[in-house]
Each structure stands twice: as structure tokens, then as C-alpha cells.
Amino acid sequence: xxxxRGSSDATTHSDAPGWIGRDVPRRDGHDKVTGAALYVDDIxxxxxxxxxxxxxxxxxxxxVAIEYPPEIPWHELVVVTAADIPGPxxxxxxxxxxxxxxxxxxxxxxxxxxxxxxGDRELLERARxxxxxxxxxxxxxxxxxxxxxxDVVIWGEDNIFRRYAVDRGDVDxxxxxxxxxxxxxxxETGAQEQMYIEPQGMIAEYDEVRxxxxxxxxxxxxxxxxxxxxxxxxxxxxxxxxxxATGGGFGGKEEYPSVIAAxxxxxxxxxxxxxxxxxxxxEDVMATTKRHPxxxxxxxxxxxxxxxxxxxxxxxxDGGAYCTLSPVVxxxxxxxxxxxxxxxxxxxxxMAVATSHxxxxxxxxxxxxxxxxxxxxxxxxxxxxxxxxxxELRRRNALRQGESTAVGQVIGEAIELDHxxxxxxxxxxxxxxxxxxxxxxxxxxxxxxxxxxxxMFFHGAGFTGAGEVHLxxxxxxxxxxxxxxxxxxxxxxxxxGTTTIFGQIVADALAISMSRVEIAQPDTALVPNSGxxxxxxxxxxxxxxxxxxxxxIRGVLADEAxxxxxxxxxxxxxxxxxxxxxxxxxxxARYQPPPGLAWDEKTFSGDAYAAYAWAVYIAAVTVDLRTxxxxxxxxxxxxxxxxxxxxxxxxxxxxxxxxxxIGWALYEHVVWRNGRVANPQMTNYIIPTSMDAPxxxxxxxxxxxxxxxxxxxxxxLPMDGPAPAILAAIEHATGIAGTGIPFLPEQLLAALEGSG
Amino acid sequence: MPNRERTDIAFELNGRSxxxxxxxxxxxxxxxxxxxxxxGTKEGCGEGECGACSVIVDGAVVNSCLVPAAQVVGxxxxxxxxxxxxxxxxxxxxxxxxxxxxxxxICTPGMLVxxxxxxxxxxxxxxxEIREQLAGNLCRCTGYVRIVESxxxxxxxxxxxxxxxxS
Numbered sequence: 021x022x023x024x025r026g027s028s029d030a031t032t033h034s035d036a037p038g039w040i041g042r043d044v045p046r047r048d049g050h051d052k053v054t055g056a057a058l059y060v061d062d063i064x065x066x067x068x069x070x071x072x073x074x075x076x077x078x079x080x081x082x083x084v085a086i087e088y089p090p091e092i093p094w095h096e097l098v099v100v101t102a103a104d105i106p107g108p109x110x111x112x113x114x115x116x117x118x119x120x121x122x123x124x125x126x127x128x129x130x131x132x133x134x135x136x137x138x139g140d141r142e143l144l145e146r147a148r149x150x151x152x153x154x155x156x157x158x159x160x161x162x163x164x165x166x167x168x169x170x171d172v173v174i175w176g177e178d179n180i181f182r183r184y185a186v187d188r189g190d191v192d193x194x195x196x197x198x199x200x201x202x203x204x205x206x207x208e209t210g211a212q213e214q215m216y217i218e219p220q221g222m223i224a225e226y227d228e229v230r231x232x233x234x235x236x237x238x239x240x241x242x243x244x245x246x247x248x249x250x251x252x253x254x255x256x257x258x259x260x261x262x263x264x265a266t267g268g269g270f271g272g273k274e275e276y277p278s279v280i281a282a283x284x285x286x287x288x289x290x291x292x293x294x295x296x297x298x299x300x301x302x303e304d305v306m307a308t309t310k311r312h313p314x315x316x317x318x319x320x321x322x323x324x325x326x327x328x329x330x331x332x333x334x335x336x337x338d339g340g341a342y343c344t345l346s347p348v349v350x351x352x353x354x355x356x357x358x359x360x361x362x363x364x365x366x367x368x369x370x371m372a373v374a375t376s377h378x379x380x381x382x383x384x385x386x387x388x389x390x391x392x393x394x395x396x397x398x399x400x401x402x403x404x405x406x407x408x409x410x411x412e413l414r415r416r417n418a419l420r421q422g423e424s425t426a427v428g429q430v431i432g433e434a435i436e437l438d439h440x441x442x443x444x445x446x447x448x449x450x451x452x453x454x455x456x457x458x459x460x461x462x463x464x465x466x467x468x469x470x471x472x473x474x475x476m477f478f479h480g481a482g483f484t485g486a487g488e489v490h491l492x493x494x495x496x497x498x499x500x501x502x503x504x505x506x507x508x509x510x511x512x513x514x515x516x517g518t519t520t521i522f523g524q525i526v527a528d529a530l531a532i533s534m535s536r537v538e539i540a541q542p543d544t545a546l547v548p549n550s551g552x553x554x555x556x557x558x559x560x561x562x563x564x565x566x567x568x569x570x571x572x573i574r575g576v577l578a579d580e581a582x583x584x585x586x587x588x589x590x591x592x593x594x595x596x597x598x599x600x601x602x603x604x605x606x607x608x609a610r611y612q613p614p615p616g617l618a619w620d621e622k623t624f625s626g627d628a629y630a631a632y633a634w635a636v637y638i639a640a641v642t643v644d645l646r647t648x649x650x651x652x653x654x655x656x657x658x659x660x661x662x663x664x665x666x667x668x669x670x671x672x673x674x675x676x677x678x679x680x681x682i683g684w685a686l687y688e689h690v691v692w693r694n695g696r697v698a699n700p701q702m703t704n705y706i707i708p709t710s711m712d713a714p715x716x717x718x719x720x721x722x723x724x725x726x727x728x729x730x731x732x733x734x735x736x737l738p739m740d741g742p743a744p745a746i747l748a749a750i751e752h753a754t755g756i757a758g759t760g761i762p763f764l765p766e767q768l769l770a771a772l773e774g775s776g
Numbered sequence: 777m778p779n780r781e782r783t784d785i786a787f788e789l790n791g792r793s794x795x796x797x798x799x800x801x802x803x804x805x806x807x808x809x810x811x812x813x814x815x816g817t818k819e820g821c822g823e824g825e826c827g828a829c830s831v832i833v834d835g836a837v838v839n840s841c842l843v844p845a846a847q848v849v850g851x852x853x854x855x856x857x858x859x860x861x862x863x864x865x866x867x868x869x870x871x872x873x874x875x876x877x878x879x880x881x882i883c884t885p886g887m888l889v890x891x892x893x894x895x896x897x898x899x900x901x902x903x904x905e906i907r908e909q910l911a912g913n914l915c916r917c918t919g920y921v922r923i924v925e926s927x928x929x930x931x932x933x934x935x936x937x938x939x940x941x942x943s
Contacts, residue, residue: 045873045874046873046876048881049872049878050873051881052872052878052881052884053856053869053872053873053878053881053884053885053888054816054857054859054860054869055814055815055816055817055855055857056816057881059815059818061815061818061819062809062815214916215916216880216882216916217818217820217828217880217883217914217915218818218820218880218882219820265881266880267818267880267882267883268880268882269880270916300822301821515879515880515881515917516879517879668875668876668922669876671876671921671922672876672879672917672918672919672921672922675918675920675922676879676916676918676919677919678919679918679919679920680916680919701823701825702820702821702823702825702826702914703823707914707916708919708920709911709912709914710906710907710910710911710913710920710923710924711907711908711911713919713920713921715921716921
């Protein structure tokens with residue numbers, strides 16, 4: 021945050037060959053290791069009250085009455101209901117179906133109904149428990165299949181938020197071809213909680229003149245800005261959103277913070293005082309979004325040599341009770357459903373359905389991990405059917421330069437997936453371990469079985485299709501007479517290293533040291549709308565805007581102030597000279613799509629993403645047959661991500677994503693009871709500890725496009741591969757081909773007993 | 777109202793004597809954060825699972841969300857804010873910055889506190905010992921790889937007698 025304090029040895033050599041590709045220590049490191057960084061719960065404002073939320077305990081029903089029993093001094097509390105919302109009672113996002121506060125009906129458990137505020141948190145908690153919401157229950161829907169069956173229609177006419185279709189070639193003819201082998205499979209993935217260690221929270225202030233100001237834990241300042249303008253009927257300049265230090269997001273702080281910000285602001289407006297609304301862990305897990313559960317059916321037509329001829333895929337995700345971001349999650353899952361493989365005939369039928377669960381939302385990977393899990397498990401089934409090595413099956417079908425993906429995007433890049441596969445197989449000693457584990461498993465008398473499995477995948481970086489064009493993101497840099505510059509962007513630091521990466525990119529383009537580059541805290545009163553911090557787009561898209569803005573600054577200083585040499589001294593001299601004749605030096609860049617990129621949303625075909633990262637991941641496991649416990653012993657993650665800006669931060673992204681995906685595959689089980697999370701605690705929702713996570717061997721291939729290649733987004737990539745690789749390894753170890761995750765010991769045990 | 781019954785709780789905090797008037801069952805976490813304004817110690821779960829609220833009480837790592845104030849009367853309490861005064865703490869802070877041991881930073885104070893205890897006890901802990909010591913501190917960002925590396929690097933720096941500055 022504070023530039024002077026964030027500087028260290030590596031940030032002082034401005035004459036070095038450049039900042040890209042160097043292990044610059046993170047700029048926010050000092051504040052984070054000393055405890056100085058201020059997260060929302062560390063902030064107090066004078067006169068501040070605390071807020072609390074009364075929620076539905078029923079999945080679906082009609083609100084008959086809200087009762088306030090007399091044992092609570094209600095006159096001391098601030099009480100807000102839907103009637104207190106100045107604007108439309110809508111969480112502004114894609115559809116206008118989700119209310120800020122439930123009014124006549126509730127559509128999921130833990131839907132917010134009443135807000136309370138008071139200075140005394142104990143009284144507040146007693147009051148929250150005392151409010152009695154009388155709800156007349158209506159039938160609810162908890163399963164994807166019952167949503168599709170339309171037994172009860174809870175959304176629109178058919179319970180379907182969105183459909184997408186991919187049609188390439190002639191799938192039906194291939195499926196009828198008697199010379200081809202047809203392999204079928206159904207795969208399921210469960211909900212997953214983001215479980216950032218900092219629960220969500222916001223502090224709001226309201227003032228008739230200045231309007232609404234909120235600060236808190238968030239990923240996307242302008243999403244909240246938009247939602248507050250709508251809820252309070254205020255113009256842009258009367259809404260201000262400021263990010264405080266944010267303790268992890270992973271997508272979980274993409275859309276829900278708009279709800280909390282609006283709630284805190286409603287309380288602040290009625291109270292006439294600042295209100296802090298923070299969730300404790302249980303409330304956070306029960307009320308906020310999770311990864312969409314999914315069910316995927318595959319029918320694959322393949323030649324006996326392993327050549328893929330047709331894929332018929334039905335991909336369905338459970339969106340929960342309101343639409344939120346489900347269409348976008350579905351879109352990404354659909355585009356990734358056929359993977360980085362050559363296949364002339366592909367049909368995908370994709371649907372996001374409504375259920376009575378709390379809305380599912382953004383979580384690292386955003387639909388792709390779900391459809392890739394199904395595809396990679398299906399390919400293992402194909403390999404087993406044909407008695408082919410799983411790696412060999414991938415090799416035969418891997419995309420090559422000039423070929424196109426299922427949605428018809430021609431890969432112009434000089435990709436070498438063969439080389440990528442070889443690198444991973446070599447690092448993991450694939451052939452050797454495949455053989456020695458198999459021999460061990462055949463001959464051992466003991467309870468331990470060993471296995472090794474892989475996944476090959478790609479991940480599109482940035483918004484899908486024309487998404488980036490619609491966002492039209494802007495980033496800005498100002499230069500100052502003392503030779504320092506300031507980066508103004510809405511991209512948030514949520515642990516992934518935004519401020520460090522931006523510093524590197526700008527210092528590199530200006531040929532100055534990192535200590536001369538300040539990164540403004542995202543605050544909508546200061547920074548332009550650079551789009552949301554999601555979709556692995558920050559480094560690739562916003563970083564490139566900043567690079568362009570920096571080059572503009574350099575150009576102006578070269579033309580008008582004689583800037584020629586590299587280094588801080590020359591830059592400062594030029595700035596001084598420039599400001600002798602001018603008052604300000606600001607440069608701005610707006611997103612422009614790479615030339616020739618075309619996406620057709622109607623036919624769902626074309627250039628879906630500006631860039632793809634490519635990867636092969638390999639997991640080795642030990643399974644204890646007595647307990648069915650699975651230990652991931654070794655994990656190899658090889659990827660090509662273009663040019664790596666900061667190797668330590670990049671590897672940290674991969675390692676963290678792999679660990680989250682191990683949790684998704686083996687431990688993280690959201691238990692639903694009548695549409696409500698039954699295990700909303702860290703005690704019973706299990707994420708990997710330091711004892712569970714393996715050594716993760718991360719490597720980045722040299723960029724396919726050469727040393728000066730642009731950088732690609734990487735944040736979501738590591739979520740895609742681990743789960744199928746781990747289940748493949750379990751299959752290698754035990755012969756049990758798991759088709760659903762989390763693959764818990766009790767399920768594996770039952771399968772082992774069933775298989776005799 | 778139980779929290780109206782205040783009593784004076786005196787203990788040593790980061791080398792200084794402090795006294796706080798609070799209910800004896802107030803969580804140590806709240807005493808530190810609310811009464812004393814030291815917000816470096818974080819709350820992640822409130823039930824002793826995540827370790828974000830780790831502090832050192834008389835040399836042992838504890839979850840301050842599970843410790844009532846009355847239990848630390850007369851004890852020596854150390855928090856992340858006090859680490860800079862100790863060589864283990866400084867070495868760990870420098871190593872976490874240099875080796876990518878911190879990402880979002882919310883688990884970092886607890887990690888540092890837990891690791892400090894380990895390095896006071898063991899000169900060169902093995903990676904397995906580091907992982908075991910940190911098993912009560914959850915991190916959702918790093919996959920732990922670089923946290924383990926950071927602790928190891930700090931141990932090496934201390935053994936080598938390198939007194940690394942924290943910034």
C-alpha cells in the first residue's frame with residue numbers, strides 16, 4: 021500500500037533490464053506481515069452502529085407477518101425492511117429477479133428480510149433472534165432433475181435461467197456409425213464454498229449531500245457502485261465505493277458484496293450514523309454464494325485408435341433461487357466443455373436451472389472446472405474402454421495450431437500441446453510410476469494402493485466473447501513534477517498480487533523504479549471503471565491498459581520534455597520540465613479488442629477468448645483400503661501462460677488454486693438440509709490444511725509465442741485440472757472410477773465394498 | 777447483563793503491562809482488538825478452527841477466540857504487533873515477504889505467530905515439522921507451499937546469524 025515502506029532491495033535498481041519476469045516482493049507485504057493492513061472489521065468510524073440481518077428459515081414461502089416481540093426495546097434499534105428502500109427492490113446485476121430484501125415471498129433459506137442496527141452487539145443479537153417472520157411454506161425444488169422435470173415451477177415458465185447450444189458437424193450420424201465405439205457417462209460436482217478466511221463485511225455512511233459511501237471487503241467496486249445507484253436512486257457522483265484490504269475473494273466477493281453494501285447503507289440512511297455490517301463465519305457460509313453444482317452427461321463416439329469423432333454433451337448447473345451470474349457461469353462452462361481437443365462433431369446442450377438453494381455464484385473457474393471435470397473423467401473412461409494409456413488418448417486428440425475449438429475458434433497461436441504433455445509426463449515420471457504403481461497394487465499384501473492420473477485442459481482468460489468490448493474498461497496513470505506516477509485502476513488487490521504486478525508493468529514501460537509508482541487504493545471517487553476483478557483478466561487486460569497508458573506518458577515526455585534515457589533521474593528531469601509549461605500529465609487507455617476477434621452470441625460461436633492458458637496436471641495418490649482415505653502425495657502442474665510477469669506470484673496462484681481444487685475433489689462437501697447449509701462452519705466444512713496439501717511442483721513452459729509474448733490470465737486455470745487428475749489417480753490405485761465430487765472416503769469405501 | 781460486570785484484567789502484552797476493565801469471559805481476541813485496539817490479530821471463524829486469531833500466551837500458541845480474558849491474568853501475551861521486537865519474528869516477516877508466504881494476508885498474522893513459536897523451539901525444523909506446527913492455521917490462498925518455504929528460509933537466516941530487517 022504505502023510505497024516507501026513497500027520498497028525493498030529489488031525495487032531500487034531502475035537501470036536493470038526491466039521489471040517483467042522478476043520476482044519483485046509484493047508491495048503490500050510489509051503491512052500484511054506487521055498486522056498494519058486494515059481489513060473492514062479493523063475499521064471503526066465515530067458513532068458507528070453494528071448491523072445484523074434477519075433471514076428466512078424456510079426455503080420457499082409467502083411472508084404472512086413480521087412480528088417484533090415486546091421483550092426487546094425496539095425503539096432503540098434501527099429496523100429496515102423492503103419498505104425502506106428508496107429505489108427498486110432489486111439487486112442490480114443481470115436479471116432483475118433478486119430483491120435486496122424479501123418482501124412478499126422468500127425463495128431460498130437465509131434470504132434477507134429485515135435489517136437491524138444498534139451500538140451494542142449483544143442486544144443486537146438478541147433482537148435478531150427475537151424477530152419472528154411468519155412464512156406460509158410453498159413447495160420447493162432442491163435437485164437439478166426435479167427442476168428440469170418442472171414438477172414445481174419456481175422461476176419463469178420452465179425453471180431455466182439460460183440455455184446455450186453448441187452445434188458443430190453432425191453428431192447423430194457419428195453416434196449411429198457401427199464402426200465407432202460409443203462411450204457414455206454421467207458426472208456430478210457439488211457446491212463449493214469459497215471460504216476466504218476473511219468473512220464478508222461493509223461499513224456504510226449516508227449523507228443527504230454526499231450520498232452513500234461504503235468501504236469493505238470486495239472484488240468489484242463498480243458493480244457495487246451500480247447496485248447502490250439503483251437502490252438509492254442516486255447519481256454516480258453521490259455514490260462512493262472504497263475497497264479495504266480484502267482477505268481473499270476467489271469470486272465469492274464478486275456479486276454478494278453489492279447486497280451487503282446496500283444493506284449497510286439502508287441502515288446507515290435510516291440511523292443517520294455509520295453502520296458496520298459484517299458476517300460471522302456461519303452467516304457467511306449459509307447466506308453467500310457458492311460454486312454451482314453441476315450434472316453433465318457425455319456420449320462420445322471414438323475410433324478404435326482413440327481418435328475422437330463426436331461428443332454429445334448435456335451440461336446442467338444449479339443456479340439457485342435467483343439468476344445472478346448463472347448465465348455467464350454457464351457460458352464459460354459450455355465453451356470449455358469439449359476441452360482443448362480436436363473433434364469434428366460436437367453438440368453441447370447447456371442449461372442453468374432454478375432451484376430453491378441460495379443463489380450460486382462466481383467461484384474461481386466459473387463453470388469451466390465443472391465441465392472440464394466431466395470431460396476429463398469421460399476421456400479416462402474412453403481410454404479404459406479402448407485399453408489406451410490416458411496420456412496417449414489426449415496426445416492423439418490435442419489441438420494443434422490452425423485447428424479450432426468446439427465453438428469454432430481457430431487457434432492461431434503456435435501451441436505445442438505435445439510438448440506440454442511431454443514436459444508434465446517427464447516431470448511426474450508418468451510411464452515409470454504408471455508401471456510400478458500397477459505392479460505394486462497387483463502384488464502388495466498391505467492396505468496401501470498407489471495411483472497416478474492426469475488431466476489436460478485450457479482456460480480462456482478475460483471476459484467471454486464480446487464481454488470485454490461491452491465493459492470498455494479504462495485505466496489511467498498520472499505523472500507528477502517529482503517524477504513519481506500514480507496508477508488509477510479499479511482492479512482490487514485480493515491477495516493475487518494486483519498492486520505488485522501493476523507496479524511492475526508500469527515501472528517497466530516507463531523505465532523507472534517501482535518505488536516511483538504508487539498504486540491508488542480502488543475508490544470510485546478516484547479511479548475509473550477498469551471492470552471487475554474477475555475472470556483472470558486483471559494482469560492481462562487491465563495490465564495491458566496500464567502499459568499503453570504508461571507508453572503514452574513516455575511519448576508525451578519524449579516529445580515535449582526531451583525524455584530519452586531510462587531511469588528515475590531522467591524521468592524526474594523530464595517531468596519537471598514538462599510541468600514548467602503544463603498543469604497535469606494524465607494518460608488513459610480504453611480496452612480495444614485484438615484485431616480480427618469475432619464472437620457471435622446468437623450462434624454461440626467464434627472467438628470466445630482473446631487468449632487461452634494451456635495445462636497438463638498430474639496427481640499421484642495413496643489410498644488406504646482400510647479407511648478409504650486418499651492422500652495426494654505429489655502434484656505436478658505444468659502450464660503455458662504466455663509471459664510470466666512475476667514468477668513467485670504466478671506460482672503462488674497455481675499452488676493456491678491446486679489446493680482449492682484438491683479440497684473440491686476430496687473434502688469440501690456442502691451438506692444441504694431442506695435447502696439450507698447444514699455444515700456452515702470450518703469445523704464441519706473441511707478445507708485442506710498444511711498437512712493435507714502436497715508438495716505442488718509448478719512450472720511454466722516458455723511462452724508459445726516467444727520471449728516477447730503477451731501475458732495471459734492465470735488465476736482460474738489451476739482450478740480446472742486437479743479434480744479429474746486426482747479421481748483418475750484413485751481409479752489407477754483402486755479400479756474405482758469415481759464420477760462425482762467431492763469423492764468422500766465413505767463413497768469410495770462403499771464402492772470398494774461393492775466391487776468385492 | 778453479563779458484560780456489564782467488569783473486572784480488571786492485567787497482563788503483559790508485547791513486553792508492556794496492560795490493564796483492561798472487561799467481563800472475565802470476554803474473549804481475549806476482543807480484548808486485543810476492541811479494548812486495546814490491536815487489530816493485527818484476525819477473526820476467521822470464532823471457533824478455534826482457522827487460527828487467524830493465534831497469539832502466544834506464555835510461550836504457547838493459542839486461538840485467542842477461545843481464551844477468556846480471565847485466563848491471561850498475569851500471563852505474557854504476544855501478538856503479531858510484537859513480533860518485530862524478536863529476531864525470530866523479524867526473520868519470519870522478511871521471509872514471508874521475500875518468498876511469497878503472504879497473499880491476501882488475513883491468515884498471515886496467525887501464521888507468523890505460530891511459526892515464531894516453532895523457531896524458538898527448533899533451529900532447523902523439517903518441512904514436515906513446519907507443516908505440523910501450522911496445521912491449525914488455515915490458508916485459502918497459497919496452498920501452503922510458500923508458507924513452508926518462508927518458514928524454512930527464516931530458519932536458515934537465523935542459523936546463519938543474518939538479522940534481516942523486516943522492511
